[in-house]
Amino acid sequence: MHKSRLAGFIIDCETDDLKSAGRFWSEALGMTSRPEPGSGKYMILDSGEENPYVEVQKVAHPSRVHLDIESDDIEAEVARLEKLGARRIGVIKNWCVMEAPTGQRFCVVPAERPGFAAKANQWD
Amino acid sequence: MHKSRLAGFIIDCETDDLKSAGRFWSEALGMTSRPEPGSGKYMILDSGEENPYVEVQKVAHPSRVHLDIESDDIEAEVARLEKLGARRIGVIKNWCVMEAPTGQRFCVVPAERPGFAAKANQWD
Numbered sequence: 001m002h003k004s005r006l007a008g009f010i011i012d013c014e015t016d017d018l019k020s021a022g023r024f025w026s027e028a029l030g031m032t033s034r035p036e037p038g039s040g041k042y043m044i045l046d047s048g049e050e051n052p053y054v055e056v057q058k059v060a061h062p063s064r065v066h067l068d069i070e071s072d073d074i075e076a077e078v079a080r081l082e083k084l085g086a087r088r089i090g091v092i093k094n095w096c097v098m099e100a101p102t103g104q105r106f107c108v109v110p111a112e113r114p115g116f117a118a119k120a121n122q123w124d
Numbered sequence: 125m126h127k128s129r130l131a132g133f134i135i136d137c138e139t140d141d142l143k144s145a146g147r148f149w150s151e152a153l154g155m156t157s158r159p160e161p162g163s164g165k166y167m168i169l170d171s172g173e174e175n176p177y178v179e180v181q182k183v184a185h186p187s188r189v190h191l192d193i194e195s196d197d198i199e200a201e202v203a204r205l206e207k208l209g210a211r212r213i214g215v216i217k218n219w220c221v222m223e224a225p226t227g228q229r230f231c232v233v234p235a236e237r238p239g240f241a242a243k244a245n246q247w248d
Contacts, residue, residue, distance in 0.1 A: 011191075029130045050175075102148060
């Protein structure tokens with residue numbers, strides 16, 4: 001038995017200038033932004049605590065938007081998604097990159113958003 | 125003076141089988157889904173009324189995820205975003221497709237989500 005839900009969206013930007021990328025999306029969406037401490041790769045936009053997160057990430061691949069699914073059991077969640085037709089692409093730190101049968105890449109990440117235990121979906 | 129905010133995310137799927145695409149994302153995200161009446165192009169996922177919407181769209185271009193910005197004045201919002209560095213790609217029905225300086229396509233759409241007037245950002 002484990003839980004999962006939509007965690008948020010990452011705006012992947014192929015750039016060396018994370019600050020400018022973060023500034024554009026912050027102003028476009030009308031959300032304040034702050035750098036994720038330490039990483040140098042993410043700007044966190046203030047999407048509201050109850051909402052899925054929105055982050056700008058500096059990446060080396062072509063720009064895109066991807067979504068994250070958060071779970072209290074990454075392996076069980078990845079196995080569940082594989083049964084639905086997704087495939088495992090690789091592991092980065094403590095999250096798993098997957099590809100949907102419809103072609104989009106997405107990540108399965110450790111549950112961190114407030115309200116997870118009460119609001120996430122439970123899978124038997 | 126006009127308002128805008130993040131409206132939601134569209135999961136664009138290059139497929140002729142909208143139903144299967146909708147079923148995957150519905151089960152992956154643990155959200156019920158329903159077809160948008162009449163269009164045959166969208167499945168609406170139940171992301172919660174207060175949250176940005178999540179929809180699955182059947183498209184002819186490669187699969188991706190894009191975001192929508194909703195506004196009570198499309199022309200004013202597009203002009204604001206152009207000043208930030210985005211460019212106008214084209215108009216589809218009553219929305220405008222734009223490209224961010226960081227490369228992602230996104231849309232500016234008429235405001236429709238509940239709470240827009242009270243919660244959107246106001247631009248002078």
